[in-house]
Amino acid sequence: MGFGRPPQDFFVKSLPEGVIVPGLVNAHTHLELSVLNKKIPEGCGLAGMAEAISSERTLLSSATARRAAIEQIANAFQEGTWFYNDISNNAEFTGFLRSVPEFTGNRFLELLGFQSPNDEQRMQIGKELIESDHEVILTPHSVYGSSPAIMRFVNEYKRRSLLSIHLLESMEEHDLPHERGEIWEFLKKIGQAYRHTEIRQKNLLEYLYLQGIFSYKKLLLVHLSSAYPSEIDYLSEVVPHAAWVLCQRSNEHLHIQRKNWQALLNSPLTMLIGTDSAATSPDVSVLKEMYQILKQGQVSESRIWQAATFSAYDYLEISQSHVPYFLYPEARPTLESIASHAKAIILRG
Numbered sequence: 098m099g100f101g102r103p104p105q106d107f108f109v110k111s112l113p114e115g116v117i118v119p120g121l122v123n124a125h126t127h128l129e130l131s132v133l134n135k136k137i138p139e140g141c142g143l144a145g146m147a148e149a150i151s152s153e154r155t156l157l158s159s160a161t162a163r164r165a166a167i168e169q170i171a172n173a174f175q176e177g178t179w180f181y182n183d184i185s186n187n188a189e190f191t192g193f194l195r196s197v198p199e200f201t202g203n204r205f206l207e208l209l210g211f212q213s214p215n216d217e218q219r220m221q222i223g224k225e226l227i228e229s230d231h232e233v234i235l236t237p238h239s240v241y242g243s244s245p246a247i248m249r250f251v252n253e254y255k256r257r258s259l260l261s262i263h264l265l266e267s268m269e270e271h272d273l274p275h276e277r278g279e280i281w282e283f284l285k286k287i288g289q290a291y292r293h294t295e296i297r298q299k300n301l302l303e304y305l306y307l308q309g310i311f312s313y314k315k316l317l318l319v320h321l322s323s324a325y326p327s328e329i330d331y332l333s334e335v336v337p338h339a340a341w342v343l344c345q346r347s348n349e350h351l352h353i354q355r356k357n358w359q360a361l362l363n364s365p366l367t368m369l370i371g372t373d374s375a376a377t378s379p380d381v382s383v384l385k386e387m388y389q390i391l392k393q394g395q396v397s398e399s400r401i402w403q404a405a406t407f408s409a410y411d412y413l414e415i416s417q418s419h420v421p422y423f424l425y426p427e428a429r430p431t432l433e434s435i436a437s438h439a440k441a442i443i444l445r446g
């Protein structure tokens with residue numbers, strides 16, 4: 098797309114005609130859930146998804162799950178996706194990813210547990226892992242998935258001042274401080290509906306602020322699909338340096354409808370693109386995600402390219418000298434054409 102300097106190979110090799118694009122960044126996924134591809138019912142909502150995932154927990158630690166993740170990475174790579182922010186719930190899986198040569202990216206260990214002793218167990222696992230793995234980053238899941246103690250813990254053990262959190266993905270999240278609604282009912286069902294005084298009757302964003310979650314230099318706010326304009330104003334004021342990670346196909350799969358496009362696009366937040374997992378999205382290819390966003394008619398094509406490439410390199414501090422380039426043979430320089438000629442030839446930068 099004419100971004101940046103051309104790769105060296107460009108001058109010395111005879112290449113087919115096509116379009117050259119720098120590697121795409123998937124700013125949010127869970128590769129460990131790849132094995133659940135096509136297993137989460139459409140329109141099941143957030144609580145339905147959480148339920149479906151927890152019923153498959155044993156499958157997630159299997160060799161099949163690891164093969165499924167490698168397959169997703171390989172397929173997305175052919176379509177130009179090269180760098181990931183991977184969020185794993187399982188310390189073994191994140192250790193496994195470290196050994197996968199095809200994987201490039203940040204590895205986060207998500208500490209899931211809303212009530213003790215679950216949250217304490219997860220914090221202990223996190224503590225042990227960061228001692229042996231110097232790259233893994235501890236992170237909370239969401240306001241309803243991680244207790245206030247976990248929020249404070251990840252803040253205390255922060256690494257690279259980088260944090261990723263699912264935030265305001267669905268309207269039901271607003272009901273959490275009032276201890277009602279679908280998410281609260283789901284927490285009750287799994288024995289995790291603890292009445293935290295830190296959260297009760299509070300505004301969720303103020304709660305996160307008080308736990309130190311907004312003190313990070315790099316803050317990945319995943320989804321914000323159900324954030325009200327007043328909440329976007331609050332974030333614009335308090336954390337204008339945060340990034341908003343859009344996972345359009347996953348939202349659509351769960352029938353979550355975004356009404357705040359323009360408020361977010363006009364805010365100072367940096368837009369990045371993720372796929373969420375291949376459980377709620379057909380795959381982890383950012384190119385497919387970009388095309389789906391384009392089809393909404395809300396975001397310009399140039400801004401979508403920016404979000405998947407240079408904004409992401411800047412935000413995630415990825416050195417541009419490490420970025421590979423991909424040639425899409427026979428494609429014309431439009432997202433629609435590139436997405437339809439998705440099999441790329443890799444050209445190292």
Ligand SMILES: [Zn+2]
Pocket residue numbers: 125126127184263319373374
């Ligand atoms: Zn996610």
